[in-house]
Amino acid sequence: MPRVSEVCEVLERRFPPVLAAQWDHVGLQVGNRMAEVTDVVAALDVDAEAVETAKRHGAQLLVTHHPLVFEPLASVLTDDPRGRLLAEVLAAGISVFACHTNLDAAPSGLAQRLGEKLGLSALQPVRDGSWPRLYKLAVFVPVSHAEQVRESLCSVGVGTIGKYTDTTFSSPGIGTFRPGPGARPFEGKLGELARVDEVRLESILPSYKLAEALAAVRGTHPYEEIAYDVYELAQPRHAVSAARVGRLPAPLDADALAALVSERLGVECVRLVDGGSRQLERIMVVPGSGGNFVELAVQTEADALVTGDLKYHEACRARDLGLTVIDAGHHGTERGAVELLAETIQEASAARGWGLQVVAAVNQSPFRTWPTVG
Numbered sequence: 207m208p209r210v211s212e213v214c215e216v217l218e219r220r221f222p223p224v225l226a227a228q229w230d231h232v233g234l235q236v237g238n239r240m241a242e243v244t245d246v247v248a249a250l251d252v253d254a255e256a257v258e259t260a261k262r263h264g265a266q267l268l269v270t271h272h273p274l275v276f277e278p279l280a281s282v283l284t285d286d287p288r289g290r291l292l293a294e295v296l297a298a299g300i301s302v303f304a305c306h307t308n309l310d311a312a313p314s315g316l317a318q319r320l321g322e323k324l325g326l327s328a329l330q331p332v333r334d335g336s337w338p339r340l341y342k343l344a345v346f347v348p349v350s351h352a353e354q355v356r357e358s359l360c361s362v363g364v365g366t367i368g369k370y371t372d373t374t375f376s377s378p379g380i381g382t383f384r385p386g387p388g389a390r391p392f393e394g395k396l397g398e399l400a401r402v403d404e405v406r407l408e409s410i411l412p413s414y415k416l417a418e419a420l421a422a423v424r425g426t427h428p429y430e431e432i433a434y435d436v437y438e439l440a441q442p443r444h445a446v447s448a449a450r451v452g453r454l455p456a457p458l459d460a461d462a463l464a465a466l467v468s469e470r471l472g473v474e475c476v477r478l479v480d481g482g483s484r485q486l487e488r489i490m491v492v493p494g495s496g497g498n499f500v501e502l503a504v505q506t507e508a509d510a511l512v513t514g515d516l517k518y519h520e521a522c523r524a525r526d527l528g529l530t531v532i533d534a535g536h537h538g539t540e541r542g543a544v545e546l547l548a549e550t551i552q553e554a555s556a557a558r559g560w561g562l563q564v565v566a567a568v569n570q571s572p573f574r575t576w577p578t579v580g
C-alpha cells in the first residue's frame with residue numbers, strides 16, 4: 207500500500223512542479239505525506255461535491271487541477287465555504303494535492319490533451335512570457351572555496367532536475383587578474399598579474415531564482431569582484447507553455463470549428479468570435495483562461511484560438527486582428543484534467559501492484575445556459 211508521498215511523486219514525475227507558473231501553488235497542500243492510500247479521487251476543483259465523493263469512497267487522497275490553497279491564508283474560518291472544506295478534509299484524513307499550471311504545460315499534459323481531443327496534429331508548445339525560462343549559471347571560484355559556493359547554490363534550489371537535486375558540474379582552470387589601485391584582492395598584489403587555480407562551477411536554475419542564487423554566491427565567494435556568466439537555455443523540454451499549436455486534418459470555417467469543439471469537448475454551447483477567415487487550419491489551444499493569449503496566437507500565425515474565459519475586450523481585439531476564437535468555457539476546456547490525473551495514478555498503480563481504487567469525479571460547472579439547450 208503506497209503512502210500519500212509516493213502517489214504524489216508519480217504525479218510530479220509526469221507533471222513536474224518546476225513547470226508551474228511562478229505565481230502558482232502546486233503540490234501537496236493539505237494532509238499527511240506518510241498516510242497510507244487505498245482510494246484516490248481525481249477532480250477539477252476541491253468543492254463540496256468532490257469532498258463528498260472522496261468521503262463516500264473512503265479516499266485518503268484527493269487530487270485536483272485547481273489548488274485549494276491559492277492566496278496566502280490569513281485565517282481558516284469554518285463559517286466560510288473554503289475554511290469549511292479545509293476543516294472537512296483534515297477531519298476526514300483526506301490529503302489534497304494540486305497539479306495546476308504544471309499539468310497544463312507538461313509535455314503530456316492538459317494543453318497537449320486538449321489539442322489531441324480536437325484532432326490536431328504536429329502539436330507544438332508555444333512559449334509565452336509567464337513561464338520561467340531556464341538559465342545556466344557558471345561561476346568562477348578559487349578551488350579553496352568551490353565546495354562552499356556549490357553548497358550555497360544548491361541550498362537555494364539551484365541544480366534541481368526532475369527528482370535530482372544538487373546537480374552541478376565543475377571543471378578546473380587558471381584564472382588571471384591584475385588588481386588595480388584601491389582594490390582589496392583576496393589573493394595577489396596590487397599591480398601584479400595573479401594566476402589562481404579556479405573552478406568553473408555550473409548549474410541550472412529557473413530564471414526567477416537568479417537573484418537568490420547570486421546572493422548565495424556573494425555570501426560565500428571570497429572575491430571582491432565575482433566573475434560569473436548567465437545563459438538562457440533553449441532545451442525543448444523547457445519551452446514551457448500552456449499553449450499548443452497544431453493543424454486540423456482539413457481547413458474548416460468558424461461555424462464548423464465551433465461544432466467540432468462543442469462535439470469533441472462535450473460542451474453544449476460555445477461562444478464564437480469570428481475573425482473573418484473561412485480557412486481555419488492552424489489552431490492554438492489554451493486550456494482554462496486563455497483570453498490573454500490572443501496576441502500570442504496572432505504572432506504565432508494561428509488561424510484560430512480555442513480556449514475559455516474570454517473577456518469582452520479580448521474578444522474585440524481578436525476580431526480586430528482577424529483571429530477566430532472559440533470560447534468553450536474554463537470548465538469545458540479543463541475537464542480533461544480529471545481523466546489525465548486519474549489515468550496517471552491508475553497506470554502507476556497497475557505497474558507497481560498498488561491496487562489503488564481511483565475515481566474520476568468531474569465537478570459540475572457553476573454555469574448553465576439559459577434557455578436550456580438540447
Ligand SMILES: [Zn+2]
Binds near residue numbers: 495
Ligand atoms: Zn483552470
